[in-house]
Amino acid sequence: MSTINRFKGKEEFDAIKSQIRTTIQTAFYQNNVQSVKTVAQAYQLAKKSPGTIPLTGIPIYEPEKQGLPEDAHALLFNDGNTFGRAAAARRISGDPDVDLKYYSAIIRDSIYDTRKKSMYHGEVVIGLHRNFMIKAHLLIPEDHENIFYSWLLNFQYVNEVYSEMYKYSKKIPEGDIIIFCDPDWSHPDHPMGLTFFDPTHNCAAILGMKYFGEYKKGTLTLAWGTAARNGYAACHGGLKCYNLPGKKHTIAVFGLSGSGKSTITHAKHDNKYNVTVLHDDAFIINIEDKTSIALEPTYFDKTQDYPMNCDDNKYILTMQNNGAIMYDDGKIYPVTEDLRNGNGRAIKSKLWAADRVDRIDDPINSIFWIMKDPTMPPVIKIKGAALGSVMGATLATKRSSAEKLAEGINPDQLVVEPYANPFRTYPLSVDYKLFKSLFESGVDCYIINTGHFMGKKVEPSHTLEIIESIVEDRAEFVKWEPFEEIDIMKIDGFDADLENVQYRREFMIHFVQRIQYVESRQTVKEGVDALPAEAVKSLYAVMSELHGDEDKKLQEKLLNGISDIE
Numbered sequence: 001m002s003t004i005n006r007f008k009g010k011e012e013f014d015a016i017k018s019q020i021r022t023t024i025q026t027a028f029y030q031n032n033v034q035s036v037k038t039v040a041q042a043y044q045l046a047k048k049s050p051g052t053i054p055l056t057g058i059p060i061y062e063p064e065k066q067g068l069p070e071d072a073h074a075l076l077f078n079d080g081n082t083f084g085r086a087a088a089a090r091r092i093s094g095d096p097d098v099d100l101k102y103y104s105a106i107i108r109d110s111i112y113d114t115r116k117k118s119m120y121h122g123e124v125v126i127g128l129h130r131n132f133m134i135k136a137h138l139l140i141p142e143d144h145e146n147i148f149y150s151w152l153l154n155f156q157y158v159n160e161v162y163s164e165m166y167k168y169s170k171k172i173p174e175g176d177i178i179i180f181c182d183p184d185w186s187h188p189d190h191p192m193g194l195t196f197f198d199p200t201h202n203c204a205a206i207l208g209m210k211y212f213g214e215y216k217k218g219t220l221t222l223a224w225g226t227a228a229r230n231g232y233a234a235c236h237g238g239l240k241c242y243n244l245p246g247k248k249h250t251i252a253v254f255g256l257s258g259s260g261k262s263t264i265t266h267a268k269h270d271n272k273y274n275v276t277v278l279h280d281d282a283f284i285i286n287i288e289d290k291t292s293i294a295l296e297p298t299y300f301d302k303t304q305d306y307p308m309n310c311d312d313n314k315y316i317l318t319m320q321n322n323g324a325i326m327y328d329d330g331k332i333y334p335v336t337e338d339l340r341n342g343n344g345r346a347i348k349s350k351l352w353a354a355d356r357v358d359r360i361d362d363p364i365n366s367i368f369w370i371m372k373d374p375t376m377p378p379v380i381k382i383k384g385a386a387l388g389s390v391m392g393a394t395l396a397t398k399r400s401s402a403e404k405l406a407e408g409i410n411p412d413q414l415v416v417e418p419y420a421n422p423f424r425t426y427p428l429s430v431d432y433k434l435f436k437s438l439f440e441s442g443v444d445c446y447i448i449n450t451g452h453f454m455g456k457k458v459e460p461s462h463t464l465e466i467i468e469s470i471v472e473d474r475a476e477f478v479k480w481e482p483f484e485e486i487d488i489m490k491i492d493g494f495d496a497d498l499e500n501v502q503y504r505r506e507f508m509i510h511f512v513q514r515i516q517y518v519e520s521r522q523t524v525k526e527g528v529d530a531l532p533a534e535a536v537k538s539l540y541a542v543m544s545e546l547h548g549d550e551d552k553k554l555q556e557k558l559l560n561g562i563s564d565i566e
Contacts, residue, residue, distance in 0.1 A: 002127075002132075002133045002134060002135065002166060002169040002170065002171060002172050003133075003134050003135050003172050003174055003175060003176045003177075003202075003226075005135060005137075005175070005176045016174060016175040016201055016202070017201070018093075018198055018200075018201040018203075019100065019104055020093060020100075020103075020104060020107065020196070020198040020201065020203055020205075021175065021178065021198060021201040021202070021203040023104065023107055023108055023111070024107065024111075024139075024178050024179075024180045024203045024204075024205060025178050025203070027111045027114075027119075027139055027180055028121055028137065028139055028178065030115070030119070032114075032115060032116070032117065032118055032119055033119045033120075033121050033139065034118060034119065034120055034121065035121045035122075036120050036121065036122050036148070036152075038067065038157075039066070039067040039068065039149075039152050039153065039157040040067055040068055040069055042120075042122065042145070042148060042149040042152050042157075043068055043069065043072055043075075043149060044069075045120070045145040045148070045149065046075055046077075046145040046146045046148070046149035046318075047075060048145075049077075049143065049144075049145035049146055050143065051077060051078070051146075052075055052076070052077050052145075052146060053075070053076040053077070053078075053324050053332060054073045054074075054075055054076075054332070055073055055074040055075065055076055055316075055319070055324070055332055055333060055334055056073055056330075056331040056332050057327065057329075057331035057332055057333035058073060058074040058313065058314065058316055058333065058334070059071075059072070059073055059074075060072040060073060060074065060317065060349075061314045061315055061349065061351060062349075062351060065349075065351065066153075066317065066349055067157060067159060074316045074317060074318060074319060074334075074346075075146065075149070075317075075318050075319070076318075076319040076320075076322055076324055076334060077146035077318070077319075077320060078320065078321050078322070078340070079210040079211055079320065079321055080210065082209075082210060082211050083211060083320075083321040083341045083342065083343050083344075084211060084213065084342075084343050085211065085213045085214055085217060086192045086193060086195075086209070086214070087422055088192055089190065089192040089193045089194055089195050089208075089209070090195050090197070091103060091194065091195070091196045091197070092196075092197050092199065092425050093196070093197065093198040093199070093200075093201075094199075094200070095525055095528070096525055096526040096528070097525070103196050106187065106194070106196075106207075107180070107196065107205045107207075110180070110182050110185050110205065110207050111180060113182070113185070114141050114182055117141040117142055118141070118142040119139055119140065119141055119142070120138075120139070120140055120141075120142070120145070120148050121137065121138070121139050122137070122138050122148060122151065122152050122157075123135055123136065123137045123138075123158055124136050124138075124151070124152060124155035124156055124157055124158065125155065125156040125158060125162050125165075125166055126155055126156070126177070126219065126220075126223045126295050126296070127223070127284075127293055127294075127295055128156060128293065128294050128295070128296075128297060128358035128359070129293045129294075129358055129359040130165050130166075130168055130169040130170060131169070131170050131286075131293060131359075132169075132170065132172070132227065132230075132232065132284060132293050133165070133166050133169040133170075133172075134172065134174075134176065134177055134202075134223055134226055135166070135176040135177070136155065136176065136177035136178075136179070136219055136222075136223070137176060137177065137178045137179065138151055138179050138181065138215070138219075139178075139179070139180050139181065140181040140182075140183075141181075141182055141183075141184065143184075144181075144183050144210075146212075146318065146320075147181075147183065147210075147212055147215055149318065150212050150215075150317075150318045150320070150347055151212075151215050151216070151219070153298055153317050153318060153347050154212075154216050154296060154298055154300060154347055155219065155295075155296055155297070156296070156297050172226065172230060174202055174226055174229070174230075175201060175202045175203075176202065177202045177203070177204075177219060177222045177223065177226075178202065178203045178204075179203065179204045179205070179206060179215075179218065179219060179222075180204075180205045180206075181205070181206045181207070181209075181215065182206075182207050182208070183208065183209055183210045184208075185207040185208040186208055187207075187208070190207075190208065192208075193206075193207055193208030193209045193214075194206075194207045194208060195207070195209065195214060195218055197218075197221060197222065197425050199221070199222060199225040199425035199426065200225075200229075202222050202225075202226060203222075204218055204219075204221070204222060206218050211320070211321075212300075212320050212345070213300070213345070216300055217423050220236075220282050220295065220296075220423060221423040221424075221425055222425075223282075223295055224236075224282075224284075224421070224423060224424070225424075225425050225426050227284040228426055228430050228431070228434065229426070231286065231287055231288065232284035232285060232286055232287065232293075232434075233284065233285040233287060233431070233434040233435060233438065234284055234421065234424070234431070235252060235254065235282070235283050235284060235285060235419075235421075236254065236256075236281065236282065236419070236420050236421040236423065237252055237253050237254035237255060237261050237280075237281070237283075237370075237420060238252070238253050238261045238262060238264060238265030238266075238277075238278075238279065238280040238281065239251070239252045239253075239265070239277075239278040239279060239283050239292050239360065239364070240265050240275055240276065240277045240278065241275065241276040241278075241360050241362055242273050242274075242275055242471045243273070243274040243275065243276060244273065244274075244471065244472070248362045249365050249366070249470075249471040250292070250360060250362050250363065250364045250365050250366075251364070251365065251366045251367075251368060251467065251470075251471065252283075252285070252292075252364055252366070252367050252368065253265065253368045253370055253448075254367070254368065254369055254370060254392065254395070254419060254420040254421075255369075255370030255371075255395075255397065255420045255450070256397050256417060256420050256422070257302075258302075259370045259372065259397060259420070259450055260370060260450040260460065260463065261280060261281075261370060261420075262280040262281070262299075262301065263460060264368075264370075264463065264464070264467065265277060265279075265280035266280060266353065267464055269464065269468060272468075274355075275355050276355055276356075276357050276360060277353045277355050277356050277357070278292050278293075278294050278356075278357060278358075278359075278360050279294040279295070279296060279299075280299060281296065281299070281300065282294070282295040282296050283295055285364055285438065287434055287437055287438065289363065290363035290364045290438065290441065290443065291359065291360060291361050291362075291363065292359065292360045292364060293358065293359050294357075294358045294359070297350040297358075298317065298347050298348060298349055298350055299347070299348045299350075299352060299353075300345060300346075300347055301345065301346055301348055302343065302344065302345060303319065303322055303334070303336040303337075303338075303344040303345060303346050304336060304337050304338045304344060306336055307336065307337075308333065308334070308335065308336050308337070310336070312348070312352060313334070313336065313346075315348040315349045315351055315352035316334075316346045316347070316348055316349075317346075317347045317348065317349055318346065318347045319334055319344070319345070319346045319347075320344070320345045320346070321340065321341050321343065321344050321345060322334045322335055322336060322340060322344040322345075322346075323335030323337075323339050323340045334346075364438070364443055365443065365444060366443065366444045366445075366446060366470060366471075367388075367392075367435070367438065367439075367443055367444070367445050367446070368446045368447070368448050368467070369391060369392050369395050369420075369445070369446070369447045369448070370395075370397070370420065370448055370449075370450055371395055371396050371397055371447055371448070371449055371450075371451075372396070372397045372414070372449065372450060372451030372452075373396040373397075373414060373449060373451070373510055374414075374449075374451065374452050374453060374454055374455070374506075374510075375453075375454070375503070375506045375507045375509075375510045375511075376396075376447055376449040376453065377449065377453060377488055377489075377491070377494055377496040378448065378449055378453060378458045378462050378463070378466060378489070378491050378494050379446055379447065379448050379449070379466045379488075379489050379491075380446065380447050380480060380486050380487065380488050380489075381444065381445070381446050381477050381486070381487040381488075381489075382439075382445040382446070382447065382485060382486060383445075383484075383485045383486070383487065384439075384485040384538060385436050385437075385439035385440040386436060386534045386535060386537075386538040387485050387486075387538040387539070387541075387542070388435070388436070388439045388445030389432050389433075389435045389436035389439060389445075389535070390432065390514075390518065390531065390535040390536070390538055390539060391445070391447060391514075392418070392419045392431075392432075392435055392445075393418045393419065393428060393431070393432050393518065393531060393535065394416050394418070394514035394517055394518060394539075395416065395417055395418060395419060395420050396414050396415070396416055396510065396513075396514070397414070397415065397417055397420070414510070414513075416513075416514070416517045418431065419431050419435070427528055427529055427530075428521060428528075428529035428530075428531060429529070429530065429531055429532065432531050432532070432535060433532075444470075446470070448463055448466060448467075450463055453494050453496075454503060454506070456493065456494065458494070462491065466489065466491075469489075475489055476489060476490075477489050478490065480496070480498075481498065482498070482545045482546065483542060483545050484541075484545065485538075485541075485542070486542070498546070504546065504551070505554060508543070508546060508551065508554055508555060508558065509554075509558060511539070511542065511543060512543065512555060512558040512559060514539055515536060515539045515540065515543070515559070516558075516559070518531055518535055518536045518539060519536060543555055
């Protein structure tokens with residue numbers, strides 16, 4: 001049996017107890033709680049929930065394989081103004097500025113305020129192989145059946161197959177994930193809502209949040225943390241294996257929503273290859289044997305990437321924040337373009353990817369950090385393990401429509417999001433060491449830019465050709481002068497010549513920002529995310545290789561925080 005739910009006695013309980021966990025777990029035993037045992041039952045609840053739109057033009061594809069009724073249809077439910085995640089609403093127990101007494105009181109009151117509502121309890125499995133499986137439980141009030149149903153579909157609802165698999169899964173000495181939710185909650189101190197995590201005790205409260213992505217990523221936040229504590233690299237990205245004649249090549253791509261990770265993961269490559277897909281959003285890598293396990297069966301995709309007549313839409317199970325229209329056949333269909341709002345989303349069934357598996361035994365070969373840094377060429381190869389890992393820790397990208405930003409935040413500003421995972425709740429050094437160990441063991445490290453390079457768009461065709469050349473062993477990398485640990489692939493139309501004075505300056509400006517970010521981790525949040533000295537040292541080594549007199553003057557100004565640089 002994997003994680004702990006029922007306790008043999010006080011000693012086992014003492015190993016996982018906390019004030020927040022006890023508060024939340026107690027709520028599951030209240031007499032206003034109804035356990036929903038099947039996904040078919042959840043479907044009927046969601047279909048009848050006020051505001052639901054049954055998409056009669058999209059019958060569920062092979063419903064018997066989804067645990068759903070034969071006459072089931074995709075369901076659409078729309079939120080109000082908010083249609084993205086709110087990172088500013090996250091609070092993590094143990095962070096220096098988090099007052100546990102204050103938040104404990106808020107969570108107690110939020111539970112008390114739901115006592116007159118019917119509450120639904122559902123459970124799922126996260127991790128689709130017996131080597132890593134966690135039970136997760138959600139408690140949510142009536143009138144939010146669509147969130148509840150989508151949550152059961154997004155993860156693996158418990159059926160006979162997975163119940164038996166879980167019974168013989170590897171033991172993980174931690175508690176089940178437990179999450180209390182109330183989307184109707186409000187508080188003057190938290191106008192964007194509140195997502196509170198006690199990560200080491202695998203529990204959370206999600207309050208005032210109607211967007212389903214908060215529930216998906218909130219649950220994964222705790223699952224990834226459990227993985228990191230138990231010898232796995234937690235991955236927000238996509239992973240696929242190219243089954244080539246005489247060999248295999250497994251790649252992992254890491255990027256925020258909208259970076260291209262799903263496009264790369266599911267690319268058909270004109271059917272040139274036999275490809276096996278693990279997942280496009282959430283998986284873990286075993287540090288010892290470099291095998292990989294998917295955490296979710298389904299896919300949570302942006303709908304605007306799939307036109308209204310796209311055949312892929314037949315795999316939709318639920319939709320959020322999309323328009324609807326009636327055709328002359330009298331049936332209701334979704335408007336998949338982002339006309340109603342940005343970031344329309346859908347959960348697609350596991351059947352969408354015919355080449356899908358839940359575990360890849362072939363060791364990972366290559367990791368790609370996806371960046372939208374305009375000074376990064378379409379692709380470079382990092383040869384040093386420390387440099388490769390710290391470049392992941394300083395992954396530079398842009399925000400996407402999947403996020404609800406706090407007032408005053410520029411969505412076009414370049415930001416650093418370590419390892420493309422804004423859901424990490426443990427020290428950054430944990431990920432740094434895990435990924436560094438993968439590079440030390442022979443995994444190759446690449447950086448690909450899927451945005452613009454010095455004003456010119458890097459097209460998906462460029463990116464896919466780069467990846468194809470790497471997996472086929474025909475990629476030609478040469479030393480990127482003057483760097484010792486960075487090679488470059490020269491691509492027509494993308495001149496990354498550091499002898500160009502303007503480009504050299506822009507590159508240094510962005511690279512020094514990485515140094516400043518790593519150095520700032522020594523003091524931000526009282527240093528909880530401080531990295532080993534070798535990390536920043538490897539970045540300084542790159543800068544030291546740009547050692548002309550003008551280079552040194554610019555670097556000195558940048559590192560001293562002087563902003564009036566001509």
